[in-house]
Amino acid sequence: xxxxxxxxxxxxxxxxxxxxxxxxxxxxxxxxxxxxxxxxxxxxxxxxxxxxxxxxxxxxxxxxxxxxxxxxxxxxxxxxxxxxxxxxxxxxxxxxxxxxxxxxxxxxxxxxxxxxxxxxxxxxxxxxxxxxxxxxxxxxxxxxxxxxxxxxxxxxxxxxxxxxxxxxxxxxxxxxxxxxxxxxxxxxxxxxxxxxxxxxxxxxxxxxxxxxxxxxxxxxxxxxxxxxxxxxxxxxxxxxxxxxxxxxxxxxxxxxxxxxxxxxxxxxxxxxxxxxxxxxxxxxxxxxxxxxxxxxxxxxxxxxxxxxxxxxxxxxxxxxxxxxxxxxxxxxxxxxxxxxxxxxxxxxxxxxxxxxxxxxxxxxxxxxxxxxxxxxxxxxxxxxxxxxxxxxxxxxxxxxxxxxxxxxxxxxxxxxxxxxxxxxxxxxxxxxxxxxxxxxxxxxxxxxxxxxxxxxxxxxxxxxxxxxxxxxxxxxxxxxxxxxxxxxxxxxxxxxxxxxxxxxxxxxxxxxxxxxxxxxxxxxxxxxxxxxxxxxxxxxxxxxxxxxxxxxxxx
Amino acid sequence: xxxxxxxxxxxxxxxxxxxxxxxxxxxxxxxxxxxxxxxxxxxxxxxxxxxxxxxxxxxxxxxxxxxxxxxxxxxxxxxxxxxxxxxxxxxxxxxxxxxxxxxxxxxxxxxxxxxxxxxxxxxxxxxxxxxxxxxxxxxxxxxxxxxxxxxxxxxxxxxxxxxxxx
Numbered sequence: 001x002x003x004x005x006x007x008x009x010x011x012x013x014x015x016x017x018x019x020x021x022x023x024x025x026x027x028x029x030x031x032x033x034x035x036x037x038x039x040x041x042x043x044x045x046x047x048x049x050x051x052x053x054x055x056x057x058x059x060x061x062x063x064x065x066x067x068x069x070x071x072x073x074x075x076x077x078x079x080x081x082x083x084x085x086x087x088x089x090x091x092x093x094x095x096x097x098x099x100x101x102x103x104x105x106x107x108x109x110x111x112x113x114x115x116x117x118x119x120x121x122x123x124x125x126x127x128x129x130x131x132x133x134x135x136x137x138x139x140x141x142x143x144x145x146x147x148x149x150x151x152x153x154x155x156x157x158x159x160x161x162x163x164x165x166x167x168x169x170x171x172x173x174x175x176x177x178x179x180x181x182x183x184x185x186x187x188x189x190x191x192x193x194x195x196x197x198x199x200x201x202x203x204x205x206x207x208x209x210x211x212x213x214x215x216x217x218x219x220x221x222x223x224x225x226x227x228x229x230x231x232x233x234x235x236x237x238x239x240x241x242x243x244x245x246x247x248x249x250x251x252x253x254x255x256x257x258x259x260x261x262x263x264x265x266x267x268x269x270x271x272x273x274x275x276x277x278x279x280x281x282x283x284x285x286x287x288x289x290x291x292x293x294x295x296x297x298x299x300x301x302x303x304x305x306x307x308x309x310x311x312x313x314x315x316x317x318x319x320x321x322x323x324x325x326x327x328x329x330x331x332x333x334x335x336x337x338x339x340x341x342x343x344x345x346x347x348x349x350x351x352x353x354x355x356x357x358x359x360x361x362x363x364x365x366x367x368x369x370x371x372x373x374x375x376x377x378x379x380x381x382x383x384x385x386x387x388x389x390x391x392x393x394x395x396x397x398x399x400x401x402x403x404x405x406x407x408x409x410x411x412x413x414x415x416x417x418x419x420x421x422x423x424x425x426x427x428x429x430x431x432x433x434x435x436x437x438x439x440x441x442x443x444x445x446x447x448x449x450x451x452x453x454x455x456x457x458x459x460x461x462x463x464x465x466x467x468x469x470x471x472x473x474x475x476x477x478x479x480x481x482x483x484x485x486x487x488x489x490x491x492x493x494x495x496x497x498x499x500x501x502x503x504x505x506x507x508x509x510x511x512x513x514x515x516x517x518x519x520x521x522x523x524x525x526x527x528x529x530x531x532x533x534x535x536x537x538x539x540x541x542x543x544x545x546x547x548x549x550x551x552x553x554x555x
Numbered sequence: 556x557x558x559x560x561x562x563x564x565x566x567x568x569x570x571x572x573x574x575x576x577x578x579x580x581x582x583x584x585x586x587x588x589x590x591x592x593x594x595x596x597x598x599x600x601x602x603x604x605x606x607x608x609x610x611x612x613x614x615x616x617x618x619x620x621x622x623x624x625x626x627x628x629x630x631x632x633x634x635x636x637x638x639x640x641x642x643x644x645x646x647x648x649x650x651x652x653x654x655x656x657x658x659x660x661x662x663x664x665x666x667x668x669x670x671x672x673x674x675x676x677x678x679x680x681x682x683x684x685x686x687x688x689x690x691x692x693x694x695x696x697x698x699x700x701x702x703x704x705x706x707x708x709x710x711x712x713x714x715x716x717x718x719x720x721x
Contacts, residue, residue, distance in 0.1 A: 034682075179592060193591065
């Protein structure tokens with residue numbers, strides 16, 4: 001009897017355990033946590049201020065539960081004193097994002113918050129960038145259905161996140177993508193691949209309480225409550241050749257950004273490339289005309305509530321001085337051209353030497369549109385010729401040569417030239433012309449220890465002027481030494497100094513430790529006031545002076 | 556009796572162990588470099604381990620890592636059968652540049668685009684790349700590492716070896 005009881009108990013225990021294992025434990029709980037903090041003090045030269053809270057922090061935890069085709073997630077965020085550069089509206093804490101999702105190969109549905117992009121994002125892109133403080137996640141429903149191989153249909157409806165609130169305006173969209181090589185069986189292995197797509201996105205915003213005076217006395221602007229963007233795209237590949245393009249058109253959308261004009265908007269983006277082993281070339285062109293598409297016509301923060309995304313096409317430089325004056329997309333109007341060329345001189349050739357040599361050249365030019373004024377508020381606003389260009393907004397040229405000098409030493413030298421028009425950041429003034437030279441050397445002493453030296457110089461025709469107070473002005477030098485003990489430790493020391501026509505001396509010391517998916521980083525020093533840009537979307541970051549720390553982990 | 560309990564205990568341990576490692580997420584759409592949509596479940600290596608490395612064209616350490624592994628990739632493959640799958644999180648600004656980039660660098664890897672970061676989110680990659688995973692022959696994520704420092708590829712292959720010998 002006793003024996004049977006034990007057996008039964010054991011069996012029950014196993015049954016319940018395995019049931020749990022398949023039902024609840026059979027799924028997986030994973031996630032990530034990030035905790036960033038900052039202590040900053042007043043420094044009259046660089047313009048940093050004392051922080052009343054002493055400590056500022058941004059923290060978040062993403063928890064994801066997955067079980068077969070089902071997943072659910074939530075994110076807790078806490079901005080207990082948002083860090084410098086983040087909008088004060090983030091102050092607070094709570095569950096900022098939650099969703100449930102069911103995904104099969106040909107069908108998916110998500111309820112709650114979701115991120116989505118149609119094509120290249122020119123009609124719709126709901127995305128998040130935690131370092132820019134941008135999260136325009138839609139809350140609502142997102143459905144994907146593939147009726148046959150090579151056909152993907154998507155539909156979304158929702159409202160955008162706005163800090164701790166939600167925009168009251170509705171965003172909805174449809175997208176279809178056809179991949180001919182998957183639809184037509186005999187084309188499956190063809191050398192040429194063709195994919196086309198189209199999307200339609202619209203927003204609803206009540207105009208009942210808005211009264212915007214038109215340029216003509218006594219008239220008000222008749223605000224459309226529904227504004228739509230339609231886009232078509234293609235992606236053609238043939239061996240090493242590639243051609244991608246997207247065109248989007250927006251209906252009448254008088255709003256704060258375009259000063260309430262009725263001109264319709266459009267954007268055309270193209271990319272052509274050719275590549276083979278060790279060599280590639282890419283050219284991109286873009287024309288943007290009145291194409292800021294946001295879910296609120298009066299939103300004052302320039303980076304918030306965008307429904308679409310117009311990428312900057314200039315290269316995203318990684319060296320400090322080359323990215324000191326980053327380019328921000330002018331969604332109201334710009335023309336851009338960008339070219340990229342990469343070549344690898346093979347080993348054992350004249351220019352390749354023993355280990356080969358890499359060369360990377362990039363150039364871009366972005367200008368305004370050639371516009372003719374045609375009245376103000378309540379009119380079509382302006383006319384523009386398609387190929388006409390206006391003022392130069394931004395231009396750059398960079399040449400990078402990277403070479404392994406011996407089995408343990410790698411060296412890269414870069415020359416860059418940047419022309420920058422302050423109007424792209426909303427200030428009048430002359431264009432800046434900067435020359436930048438960078439030398440970057442890594443010496444790997446043995447399997448685990450390496451040391452990296454970086455030296456940069458920037459010569460600029462800009463001079464520091466108190467009335468403008470742009471602390472990037474002048475001629476700069478910089479040095480950096482970084483010691484790595486793989487795979488866990490690094491220590492780096494750097495200093496940037498304006499030696500002529502500028503102000504400021506920015507030193508930094510940082511230490512980092514990584515174990516698996518956990519990383520702790522501490523920094524001490526001064527950070528210049530400036531603009532950080534990711535993908536052409538920019539945010540102003542005030543100067544800081546003090547300690548920063550960042551702890552991240554995934555599990 | 557002891558035998559029964561022992562068997563049960565083993566079964567239990569098995570169940571719990573099974574529940575420990577997350578699998579490579581399925582049914583997440585990615586794009587190949589010539590525009591074809593594929594599912595994450597199509598990332599396979601015939602029961603051999605896979606290294607999944609999230610990267611971006613604008614990320615220096617990512618490029619250093621993938622350049623460094625290129626030098627030893629053939630040896631790694633011959634020894635362990637491992638395959639490296641590089642997932643680019645470049646957005647529209649640089650996504651069109653990924654194919655020329657990979658060709659120009661002459662990287663021998665399987666590369667996919669994750670423009671909407673769907674796979675990155677499902678694998679808790681967070682905002683920073685590089686981020687590497689080892690997926691074992693059963694499709695389980697057995698190891699992950701954030702960042703890259705010169706020489707860290709040694710630890711990566713050590714880990715791959717240790718999961719093969721298990």
